[in-house]
Amino acid sequence: MMTTPLLQALLPLVDDLSRELSEGERYRRLLSALRTLIPCDASALLRLEGEQLIPLAVDGLSTDTLGRRFLVSEHPRFQALLAHPGPTRFAADSGLPDPYDGLVERHAGQLEVHDCLGCPLFIDEQPWGLLTLDSLDPARFAQSDLDNLETFARLAAASVRASGRLLNLSRQAAAEHQLAERYRALAGQVAHAELIGQSAAFKRLLQEIDTVAGSDLTVLIGGATGVGKELVAQTLHARSLRAAQPLISLNCAALPEALVESELFGHVRGAFSGALSERSGKFELADGGTLFLDEVGELPLAVQAKLLRVLQSGQLQRLGSDREHRVDVRILAASNRDLAEEVRAGRFRADLYHRLSVYPLLVPPLRERGRDVLLLAGCFLEQNRARLNLRGLRLSAEAQAALLAHTWPGNVRELEHLIGRAALKALARQPQRPRILSLEVADLDLLPAAAAAPASSPNPPPASSTAIDLRQAVEAYQRQLIQAALQRQQGNWAAAARELGLDRANLHRLASRLGLK
Structure with missing residues (x-):
């Protein structure tokens, strides 16, 4: 027989079936009810799409988690959760890396998760996704939590199926699933890039x-x-x-x-x-x-x-x-x-x-997309984590704030390259290879707004008693303008030529003469 706390957590889910709620709000309420039933430091709802898990809602995890795409083959804990039809709890001393290490918001200096609980959701007897709960306290969860989670997961799956508004039964999620299938059908492609954002x-x-x-x-x-x-x-x-x-x-x-x-x-x-x-x-x-x-x-x-x-x-x-x-x-x-x-x-x-x-x-510029910057950063962080074979790759709170404050003249491409460079730079300064790598503001190398603005009238060279050849001064000035334009245009020569008011072929010839190519 269900306990009173379990009933109290499940009743709001039943009530929500008849309510007009956005998908995001429905997910948020589901996780809120789950954390009421089973107190923890973080929880997440993830949808299984092909070979990857996509976070749909998180509570207690860094915002950039929503932009990450977790390949199941790279995360043994997710593999274990999907392989078992019921709830699974991992021992505090489990050697399996936790995909949320470094992502719990209230970590107080502690980056690794120590108690992890999860359960798959099934729709029409097919695995649909996961509910996960994590704690920094190694003794947070008990056997009763596994029993409660199993019951909660069944109702959560039923609400997904019955509402017609949640995830893969909604029109948008069906279209996204169809998109993924079509991309996988294209010759030579294993996975596809996707549009990410919520702004x-x-x-x-x-x-x-x-x-x-x-x-x-x-x-x-x-x-x-x-x-x-x-x-x-x-x-x-x-x-x-x-x-x-x-x-x-x-x-x-x-x-x-x-x-x-x-x-x-x-x-x-x-x-x-x-x-x-x-x-x-x-x-x-x-x-x-x-x-x-x-x-x-x-x-x-x-x-x-x-x-x-x-x-x-x-x-x-x-x-x-x-x-x-x-x-x-x-x-x-x-x-x-x-x-x-x-x-x-x-x-x-x-x-x-x-x-x-x-x-x-x-297509709107990145500076107009608000907190989408963090979601996209999360996607690029997860890609670089896998490339660098790290257990975790995260942004410090200060680094997140710096990303949100930047004007992004190079847009998403600039962000992608910046995250890749920052990860390599941060890894290079470590005395030994870390399990979890945190990117700080200094690693990002963000240009201040003034430096990112077009240099329409750069300062002339300072007066000097040393004579300078006029031709050399002109060439130095031209070199400065071209390098600045290329930096702002992320190496795109055609865009740099337009900014400078030159024909692309003429710019290439000038750059060659100036030793820039």
Whole structure:
């Protein structure tokens, strides 16, 4: 017979079945009820998706935990929990690493979890996810807690199944599951990157993706360098009716001008010097599927005209051939330029712009996404933890605050590279390899706001009694401007050229002359 505390914890879950609650609020209430029943330092609800566990709600764990993706194969405790149909408690002296080491918020200097309890959730007799409880006190849990957790887990699973709003039975979770399956079906891919976030700006982006993904409309994805435009394109394709067909990508900024036409439309043997055989272009490779044109604003005007013809008629000719090929391709394009302004400046065709921007989709910069910074940081921390073979990789509270205060001129790409560098730097300064590595503010090497701002008028060199050659001074000044622009643009030469008002080829030549390449 159930005890009164157990009844008190379960009744709110029963009441919630008839309430209109957001998924996040439902998860939060579920964990709150669990911690009322079984006091602990931290709890979590995780969904099993393929080979990884995705945290849906945490209580008492660092915010960045929500952004982490735990590969089951890398975490023996999660493997053990999923292998047993009932609750499992790990001994305080268990040698199995705990995935939450270093993530408990109220650790008071103690980073490792010492008492761990967990139970799988089953839907239609299939493993759906996990409930976990952790404590820094090695004697926190007792046998009665295992019994209570088993009963609680059954009702939690029933509420998931019955509500129609929780996780994989909700429309959004079903779509996410379908997205994962489609990505796994793509040749050569074992896992897929995913869009991560909970901010209002991020949710608006997801709503727009859902609105347009199922159509065949051409989408122009805008946004600054590093916001994740290619990932948005992958998500649009994966949620489209063409998901089972190929997604072909072409970075228009990375190709020499002489090869762009061949890459897009293909060529026949002898079409130009070095064309030793026939070759299909990206359009033919993407037939039936989707073609993603990244940095489309970099296309030469002559190629823009030919691209427009293909978009209008669905027909193309390989370079050097008179034969026409018909293709059925959905176009997704991206640019960090303002293409409307490029049209006004005469650098981009107006008719092509209108063909590409049937549905414009703007990806918000990271600085507008609030605490999504910590979720994304959690994802990158978990990736680097596995690469560096660490038991735990975490951010100190001060480091988290610094990430939230930064303006992120390089967006998500900047954050990804920053976390990777910080992990290596922090590991290098350790006298011996730690079990849990904490990243501090000094490891992050965040530039202050003033240093991150464009250097429109750098200070002139100080006056000196030593004569300086004018040409050397000019070259030093040019070198300073180029290096600063490249740093702000995360090494993207095309973006740096636009910032400096130069043609990309001219910038490369100048950089070579200045010894920067």
